[in-house]
Amino acid sequence: MPYLEDGTWKPPKYSLGWGLCLWIEEWCVHGPGDVQGEPVHLLTPDENGWRDVEFARFIVDAYEIDRTGKRVVNQAFLSRPKGRAKSELAGFIGCGEALGPVRFDYWDDDGNPVGKPVKVAYLRIMATEENQAGNVYDVIRHNFEHGPLSEVPGIDAGLTRIILPDGGEITPSTATAASKDGGKETWVCYDETHLWTTPELKRTYNTVRRNLVKRKAAEPWSLETSTMYAPGERSVAETTHEYFRQVSEGLIKDQGVLMDHREGPWVNINDDKELKEALTYVYGSFAKVMDLDRIVQEIRNPATDEEDARRYFLNQVVAGSDQWMDLSAWKARRDDDDPIMPRDQIAIGFDGSIRDDSTALVGCRLRDGKLFLIGIWEKPEGAEQADGWEVDVLEVDAVMADACKTYRVEWVYADPMFWQDIVGRWAAEFGEKKVFEFWTNKETRMAQALERFHTATVTGQLLHDGNGTIGRHVMNARKRIARSGVLIRKETPRSKKKIDACVAAVLAYEARGDAIADGRLKKRRARVHGF
Template sequence: MPYGPDGRWTAPEYSLGYQVIDWIEAYLVHGPGDVQGQPITIDREYARFIVDAYEVDSRGRRRVTSAFLSRPKGRAKSELAGMLVCAEALGPVRCDGFDANGNPVGRPLTYPYIRCLATEETQAGNTYDNVYYMLTEGPLADTSGLDVNLSAVNLPDGGKIVPSTASSSSKDGGKESFAVFDESHLYTLPELHRMYNTVTRNLLKRKAAEPWALETSTMYAPGEGSIAELTHGNYLKVVEGLLDNPGLLFDHREAPPVSIRNKAELKKALRYVYGPAAEWMDLDRMVTELQQMPEHEARRYFLNQPTATADQWMPKEAWDAVRSDARPEPGDQIAIGFDGSLRYDATAIVGCRLSDGLIFPIKVWENPHTSDDWEVDVLAVDAAMAEAFKTYRVEWVYADPAYWQDIVGRWALEFGTDHVFEFWTHRDTPMATAVERFRTAVETRQVSHIGDATLTRHVMNARTREVRAGAVLRKETKRSKKHIDACMAAVLAVEARADALADGRMRKKRYRAMSY
């Protein structure tokens, strides 16, 4: 995200965004709604997004190849997308050099071909609805050569704006210069994924046009496999250094953790997440209605928090609430959880400090799913466990021995059978007990975590399966590529900590033998 919760934002050195904003405010009007037909004034928050989206380098080339704008329901995301479609069709959106002051100068694109993607066959989509109104009712309505109808817009000097759905005729072979995927959290069906993939492939064809794509969305339901979820996952990998994608602009505004039942807190959170739009929203009415709807819907659509339904195990707000600035130190007494896979999934070693329940990953190896031949480096896993024993005072290890029985057995011999224990995660009763302990410890703030992005992603990926003893953890589907292994290891680490404390390990001191 280009600016943080404190509101600080660093403007790009070069951007055509300022000219694009001026063009929008001069030539467009608001689309269908309460203020339709009125002149547009871009608010501060969306102005920053436009400036970021139109950043160019010192040669005048676009830096952003794909942008994701995530805001709550009612924040006029589709209208903003419509404004940018009109600008891409007729406005100064590509660099034509630099002026005497070193600022980029914009020009219209040669043969713009713009596709507005929608999910419903029976409608053109919210973005195109706005485009149609802006071009037929605003200052551009009498533009010579501009032919606007419900099926397409033919542009004066060539080019088109086309609305499309998954059931439309084939989009392969298109010459898109700009594409809008509106409400990409709804792109869950295979045909919508195919549509998305086809159009994004088309954007690679016109180098001189510097094509790009815009996704607008409220946050998704984790586990549905929407395009919005995939984009968010890619962004998190960029943050973690696992993926190189400098052309991705991810602009997401999410409410802080808040109790839906607390009216004052909820109103404050709504004011934050709606930003400048809070000034014209009926926040008091929203508070009342949000408290009457299912909580996951309130959080997802209005607080813009990625929230799943009943089968997601850990609420994001509960997990975020126990994030800590504390860090483990060498010599700390800790417990360890280990969960591993040799090939398909991930392998994780996670620690939990005995004194305060601080959870932290020691090492995580993830299958990147880029090759069928990938397998974890067993020697590296073995070395990481040895390094953990060297760095910390490891009092208790619970290790799932599936696929790793020989190595877990060797750890027990090397580090002590009173320190390393097997814990089979497929056994429902002990696993359900451990899962319940972990969830309760988070909700009652008896544990905390360091905010590691990989561990958080694994915890958010975990789903539940009801068994006679309670609930155990599972992936969303058996062959899902969304890993939960670090989460499983964290559960084992917290269980190991509990048993170490019950065994009195915190009271045991280690003395080095002294010779005289």
């Protein structure tokens, strides 16, 4: 699945999205706002040559099909900054799901897929506001009351529902989960899911999501739209982001997830030039029609909190008050130019569990402090997992042995909790002067190691290769204040957001420091040509 954070795009081989984009241009108009009633431009440029390429790409991705014509995407997530017209796009897609060519019909003579409408389409538009339809439904209703779709016979559009010609229906809904059970939705839109934080809204989300498995022939799917969430609120948007991270890292099987997230680069928001460039990037195709100067003024307003400005206008994840590591500092330490190579001198950190938490081996190159993942064992998600899941100890042992063969391992710090026999055997096999126990529950020593790691990250003494698992575990870590200093913990004791790779990274960096202090760093000799 494409992930657009890096600005790249590889179109799917087969998609009904191309035809839907043209259908939207023919049948839909912009909803309430400055351009109300004006035509939509996705593939076809307007008189100034502008078209919303970014949203056209999303539609093409969302309507990918396989060679049999079956939908590939079951759940799509569109993450963009405030004001990017996410809800309007969802409204256009909703119009298409009601009457457009959105399900496979046949292959034309050129081998391209041709679509047909959903039979008896039932659309549910979910919003958080009580007694209010929400922005997505407003766009759909405007099109069925005032746009070209208002001329379609058999349409009955109103404030609380739209009846379709074949008996289908478009219904706006709010939060009471029980009233949604038993539905037969063919498409659901959850709008602004970063606001879906209450237990009732989460129950509603789960209830409606379960309804989507009932109509096999209609191939139901859902779309979430959101601006960046506030970490720690456990909103639906945060949960969806976490789910996608696990899919992208191969921790759980992809169930047809499309994550389209775009965020601005981390810049000094007090620098006008940097801020404008970041806003231009994050608003993408829409930047030309946005008043970026006004957004800069809003960000500069003393009443605007910097964290809110970054979340709403740059679409960035901003650390909560108890988050241990700042995301911008961690991202700034990524280095792609000098990869870890066999025979490099390294130190290793090990943090192990047996059942519930993760087990991780992290390496740190001696000469520059660059971190990389050697191995990670995480309890799989999903109902299919066995309650008795345990880390494969033999596999961990084999990966450790392979690392010692591949690299010149100078120092290992291993937390021996639950693993004392294995750690003892590593010391005997790989050298008692190389493998050492490091009890992470010894608060004073651990607080000092954490402080050195944090300082090295902020000041640029530490590097990493961009590994997503290490980064995720580092960003999951929360501060715990103790007498000995700042320690780290999980969000909650039973949280599924693990930090074990973060602990292993801290031990690896600490091991690197002690290896260098012990004189084990070998300077690379420069080659002298001509001798």
